[in-house]
Amino acid sequence: MNELSSAHAASGEDRHASWLELFFDLVAVAGVAQIAHLLHDGGATELGQYVLLFLAFWTAWICFTLYGNVAGERTHTRTVLAAMFCMAVMAAAVPGVHAGENGQARALALAYVVVRLLANRVWRHRREILVDWPAAQMSLGVIPWIVSLWAHEPARYWLWALGIALDLYVTFTVSARDIVESHRAHDRRERKRSSRREALLPVSVAAPDADHLSERLGLFVIIVLGEGVAQVIEAASEVSWNRRLYGLASAAFLLLVALWSLSFRHGYAGVPYLTARSLPARAALPLHCFLCGCLAALAAGLGAATEHLETLPDGTRWLLCASLAGYFLLTGIAALRQPGGTQRWLLSVVLPCCSLPLLIAGFGAGLGTVAVVWLLVAVTLWPTVYEGRRSGRAAPAARPEP
Template identity: 85%
Template sequence: MNDVSPAIPASAEDRHATWLELFFDLVAVAGVAQIAHLLHGEPGAADLGLYVLLFLAFWTAWICFTLYGNVAGERTRARTVLAAMFGMAVMAAAVPGVHAGEDGQARALALAYILIRILANGAWRHRREILVDWPAAQMSLGVIPWIVSLWAHEPARYWLWALGIALDLYVTFTVSARDVIESRRAHDESRRSHDQREDTRSRRRDGMLPMSGAAPDADHLSERLGLFVIIVLGEGVAQMIEAASDATWDRRLYGLASAAFFLLVALWSLSFRHGYAGVPYLTARSLPARAALPLHCFVSGCLAALAAGLGAAAEHLDTLPESTRWLLCSSLAGYFLLTGIAALRQPDVVRRWLLSVVLPCCALPLLIAGFGAGLGTVAVVWLLVAVTLWPTFYESRRPRPVEPAARPGS
């Protein structure tokens, strides 16, 4: 098997995802579906905490190899990516067992995550590059608590996993890639000096390439991130189809299915027609990757939770349980809160827009969650549709700036 993945034919200026990358993203479909199922029924605080933890772990594993393929391009090692793909499939398959408290499946998930991170670290070491915008992709500090968790039981195991994710975020926002490069260079010099004294391997090491910084291809990365969000929105459709196949088809189900479809379409429009990389009101290069990537992760997490809530709503066509109502509404509120954060870097965003769009879109879902106990399921979802459509309606009614008249002869 060829160890370098062939790319879909494209010009250098119009690079798209390779067949290997698209195959790799199929694991994201399975993973998002499994993790979203944690929020079925009437999820409690423990279910929500486990959902957040496993989604962050799965997304972290996915982004490590998404960034590797982005930088490596046609030199991506197919065997390495396929091995990571297998590990992510193991993680996805172990999710139900983790939820059920099975020690064996929890250890399998942790071991798969550890091996994925080791593979990512090895891939970057082979390239002799440090990813400037996401150094956690090739650093093992956050993996240490996962290794310790192999000998732990719940709930200590979950706290160790959370510590590992927190350390990755700490590395992302505080560690300078320049410091990492200098540290690796100093380490290599020390090894070369030692080898020169010990054996003849120094000749081979003296030809080793020095460490260098690497930055992602912004357009290609945007496509991959957008594909992930499409997968998450597609999970919402899949949740509704699965729930509808087991329900009695009546007027309430028709109303809920229509409302859910309009809600997902409105979210798609905000994320892609009014956004970038699947994040609403984010513009190209308005944020550095180390800030935009966590934003993408949290937006995707909110959408996946919303998808799970839509699936649960089909099981309660009369009135939503309180936990499900809060899940739906708080997921949408979180989505719009992140939208406001993304929009802050746009030069034309003013305080009036934040007060007129972001604030009501965050507050109204929470009001529905808190005071909507007497509302029917279909009514709740249609109200969320109205909230989601408000930004588009506001933008359509907003006066456009008048273009200055061209001067004669210009």
């Protein structure tokens, strides 16, 4: 347990998301919804845009989520509200980016740059180093986004991808010592520019509150699962209600419930089979990001499936199946840190849950829409069934003799 978590435990206080943080998370609802709609067409271009924009939106969200986590009651409300406005601009600009509108693309890039610079500013003001996510306070990945303000597609998208890649590079390669040296170099430059030679406060290492961060990450997963329900409801309001729709809606709801159960009843921070502190934050946060990306893609696939009740287009079938396979692949990565029985669990659960959806995607062209979604429900329920059977076999052996 880190120092901040220990302090809360010692005081007997359970810290939960504040009203400001919940308000901030509502922006994620709009952003995820707009980005997920990109996948309704199911093309390669839309998939690339989805990946770029989801990573950018999640990065902007996590920068201020971590800031609120560390700052607590000292969070600057006006700064968070400014970041919220910029993220709302990003969400509103998504359809324009998809349509190739230069004005909306520039607005999205500018809003993203402002969010990242605001995050960098608050961390420098706090004189703290966030070693768990250094990209939140280093602006290397922002430079390509600034350059993209004068670029046109497709160069604009390549610059955005370069910015995301640089952020990932910083996250996995920059050490705490490197960040300290960067802050000290910045302080030396500031002292040279200033006529006053005032002493600056020493830089300290920020220790996130693990329990509070887990709650915020879980809330984001809930938002994404809720978007799946919203996608089906929106599509169902525009089609004729018949037996196929009833069967699909039931299957879609049960699929999302099964995913909720895996993520929260058998997981941590919304990631199935992840346990508290089993992974460092530098590994757990990207895992959370990619898993949410798969869930949002699945939500878009369910919405598109509701519009094609007889037979799924190939792109939609692959979107549904591949996103579920990706979800279970990331689940397997999280389960690697589980003690004991991991190899058997990976072979019995993760392997079939990853391979069966891909087989359905590749050879299920003749299947109806409802049949495909119900097959995915069966795949998603298998981990729970397997765990129940294994617990049932282990219970008699563990039962004490009378």
